[in-house]
Amino acid sequence: MEKLFSEIYNRYFCITNRVLSKKGRIGRATITDIVRRYGFGESLIFLLPKLSNNEWELFEEDNSSYRSKLKGGIQTPLSRLQKRWLLTLLDDKRAGLFLEDEQISTIKEKLKDIKPLFEHNDFYCFDRFSDGDDYSDPQYKNCFRKILSAIKEAHTVQILYSGRDGRNRKMIVFPHRLEYSAKNDCFRLLCFAESKKGKRKYIMRLSRMLDVNVSENDPEISIAEEDSPKQRKVTLTIYDERNALERAMLQFADYRKNTVRLDDNSYRCDIFYNIDDETELLIELLSFGPMIKVEGNDHFSELIKKRLLMQKNMKEGIPS
Amino acid sequence: MSDFxxxxxSVDKCRDYVRDFFVxxxxxxSDFPGKSARTYDDERRRIVSWLNEYVREDFSEIGRSKNISLQIDQKLxxxxxxxxxxxxxxxTDRDLILHFFILKILEDKEAxxxxxxxxxxxIDEYALDADLQTVRRKCNEYVEEGLLYTRKEGKTxxxxxDLYFNELSENTTSLIDMIKCFSLDLPLGAAGDTILSMQQEENSIFRVKHSFPTFTLEDEILLLLLSxxxxxxxxxxxxxxxxxxxxKGYSSTGIPLQIFVSARSGRRFIxxxxxxxxxxxxxxxxxxKSVSLTEEADDKVLKRARDHLEKDRPYVWGVSFYPSVRGRGRLQKLILTINADDEKETHIYQRLVREGEGGSVEHIAKNTLRYEKTVADVREMFPWIRSFIGRIKELKIYxxxxxxxxxxxxxLESMFYKDLERMYRVYGL
Structure with missing residues (x-):
């Protein structure tokens, strides 16, 4: 039975290997830098003395300088858990976006004595949207690979894109991140483009891309997430009935938020969101029904009230 | 002197703390009754140490107590x-020393x-104080982990x-990209993260929306269940x-069949x-809290259970197989009539199709759609139906x-409408 919690994955082992991998003689300052950069918060207290006092006899010491006794670092062979997880990866429907069939077969051949960690039908996702991307589409694959390469090489790309209105558009953008949505089962490109109002953030669904061309002549641009519009805040009161508090905390896990207890049964929660996520957040909040109230008289609260008024006015079908 | x-x-002791702090x-x-102040302080200090740059510490406005939470930002x-x-x-010190030296000695594929x-x-080349029994035990541990394998020559x-990562393929760049992406999304992604750490790689290309960090804490339970x-x-x-x-909790025994996952909440169920x-x-x-593997399941019973699951699953909206509010019949049929502008609000039709878990969607009159779905427990659908507030013309359940x-x-219908009435009151409408 494989273990996930094992010393072989320990961060101290990885840091020690980084230190050993440093070429030539190194001093205490270099070891300190590596431990500070890659260690946990208190690794300077717990790990650094072990290394700098050579308690593990990994170094030849000479005048406070250290050289690996092992002539460098080591490579750790893949564990069974890692191999089994990799094998599972190769059977994922998205694997073809990254690897050619031939490469997948080669790796599978190397791992032929290993069983996958799980089969994809060991899992059943009951609420994933049904209109996910077609990862086997050659055009999709082509766009994905070009964008991936452009992000890694920091190149701009020209994208031919099918808009919601059905019209095709061309855009030159600075690709920043490829975002996968587990709920929508799709990839989106987070990118920046110059507009009349300056640099603007765009989110484009890959399935709407018709063609991508990577540019070799890139204008100077520094991409920073701070370029995205300022986040908005919505304040909620959560009434902890029907396990609403826990459900809300989990549902809004990927939003920046701040929660305080008001009394035994109610909590105030500030959620910070990007304007792009507003409709999604509105729908999620409505789904909690009376267990969540949007506070204040701001824009978001008005959106909720508008929906409720529309519903109230739709008398038909509502029992008196 | 603290022994911190x-x-x-073991992860068991800290799991609930990490989860509670970050969820x-x-x-x-004061929210951890039954735990000593020392235990609480140590667990808290350890979590802050592990996650230092992601942790935000602040004072609660109520009770003036110190809280820690996960700082969600773009970097996260x-x-x-x-x-x-x-x-x-x-x-132990011995574990680390043997790890590095044994793997160095066996570096050559043919060694x-x-x-x-x-x-x-x-002893001879590295001047280490080593004994045969400890070395053999460590080698056998590594065979168990899959890092080493054995071959017999005569009686020896x-x-x-075993394989190094870079021996999997001539070019592992694309494989690394794939691991970067999937370790954030696939179950047991922590295993992929260990590969990235060993390869000294960090992700700065991919991001997963609707990801739920805390669920990795259940991954050891998940491993046992998959096994x-x-x-x-x-x-x-x-x-x-x-x-x-x-x-105090309770026990349950049975044959595990499948892991049910909610993409919207991240929750996983067996x-x-x-x-x-x-x-x-x-x-x-x-x-x-724990999983014990017991006797083997009878093949006939297992087949019957799997067939039964295949048959019942289309009627399960989330994870409930049985009606919480009974009427005649084991199943419940929901008929939802929705108002949506035929020209300007076609996205509502699309939402009903893509989010409706196979329910039928029909255009029944001008600006009017009807969605129908038969499920075991219609109450599980209420949160989703509430997301259409403002458009619900009629809701019928049979x-x-x-x-x-x-x-x-x-x-059941009145449960839904009572909640709606309560919302009007809450907002003073």
Missing amino acids: HELIK YGFKSR LDTNPLFRVWQAASF AYSASEITDIL LLYLR AIHDKRQVELKIQSNRRSQD CMYHQGRKSFDCFRLDQI GTDGNKLFEENLQ
């Missing part, structure tokens, strides 16, 4: 910081040494190292609610078949046997 250390022997973000010492979305919990296993030869090399057992599913074993689960610390009752139960993985409709389930 960053590393731990809620407002829990402080490139990784799952809670994977660090799996990198904190404690070890095959007995435990006794490895011990000699450690030789140890060789039971594949080995066709029955399990005994110890279950305890996360909400009530006084809750769907189990209870042989005695001939029924299914789903348990949240984050409420399972008992059904799958074909014939029985009488209207007014009790």
Whole structure:
């Protein structure tokens, strides 16, 4: 039975290997830098003395300088858990976006004595949207690979894109991140483009891309997430009935938020969101029904009230 | 002198602390009754140490207590910081020394040494104080982990190292990209994260929306359950609610069949078949405190359970196989009439199709859509139906046997409308 919690994955082992991998003689300052950069918060207290006092006899010491006794670092062979997880990866429907069939077969051949960690039908996702991307589409694959390469090489790309209105558009953008949505089962490109109002953030669904061309002549641009519009805040009161508090905390896990207890049964929660996520957040909040109230008289609260008024006015079908 | 250390022997003790700190973000010492102040302080200090740059500490406005929470920012979305919990296993000095020297000695793919030869090399070439028994034990541990394998030559057992990552393919760049992406999304992504750490790689390309960092804390439970599913074993689960610390918990036994996952909440459940009752139960993985694999499941029973699951699953909206409010018939049919502008609001039709879990969607009149779905427990659908507030013309629920409709389930309908009325009151409408 494989273990996930094992010393072989320990961060101290990885840091020690980084230190050993440093070429030539190194001093205490270099070891300190590596431990500070890659260690946990208190690794300077717990790990650094072990290394700098050579308690593990990994170094030849000479005048406070250290050289690996092992002539460098080591490579750790893949564990069974890692191999089994990799094998599972190769059977994922998205694997073809990254690897050619031939490469997948080669790796599978190397791992032929290993069983996958799980089969994809060991899992059943009951609420994933049904209109996910077609990862086997050659055009999709082509766009994905070009964008991936452009992000890694920091190149701009020209994208031919099918808009919601059905019209095709061309855009030159600075690709920043490829975002996968587990709920929508799709990839989106987070990118920046110059507009009349300056640099603007765009989110484009890959399935709407018709063609991508990577540019070799890139204008100077520094991409920073701070370029995205300022986040908005919505304040909620959560009434902890029907396990609403826990459900809300989990549902809004990927939003920046701040929660305080008001009394035994109610909590105030500030959620910070990007304007792009507003409709999604509105729908999620409505789904909690009376267990969540949007506070204040701001824009978001008005959106909720508008929906409720529309519903109230739709008398038909509502029992008196 | 404190015996505090960053590393731990088992995740069990810290799991609830990590979860409670980061799911809620407002829990402080008083929220952990039954734990000593020292235990609380040590656990808290350790978590801050592991996750330092992701942790925000502040004072609660109420009670003036100190809270820690996970600081969600753009940087956080490139990784799952809670994977660090799996990198904190404690070890002895001897473990670390043997790890580096044994793997160095066996670096060459063809190098095959007995435990006794490895011990000699450690003593002669590296001047280490090594004994045969400890070296053999460590080599066998590494065979168990899959880092080494053995070959017999005569009566001698030789140890060789297994595959390095870069031996999987001539070019591993694309494979690394794939691991960066999937370790954030696929179950047991922490295993992928260990590969990235060993390859000294960090993700700065991919991001996963709707990802739920805390669920990695259940990954050891998940590993056991997957093992039971594949080995066709029955399990005994110890279950305890996360909400009530006084809750003593309970046990449940059954045949594990499939992991149910919610993409919207990140929650994962094990769907189990209870042989005695001939029924299914789903348990949240984050409420399972331990899993014991028991006897092998009978092949005939297992086949019957799987067939039964295939048949019932289309009627399960989330994880409930049985109606919580009964009427005539085992199933409930929901008919939802929705108002949506035929020209300007076509996205509503699309939402009903893509989010409606296979329910039928029909355009029945100008600006009017009808959605129908038969499920085991219609109450599980209410949160989704509420997301259409502002457009709901009519909601009807009937008992059904799958074909014939029985009488209207007014009790269920009134539950929905009472919540709606309460919302109007809450907002003063």
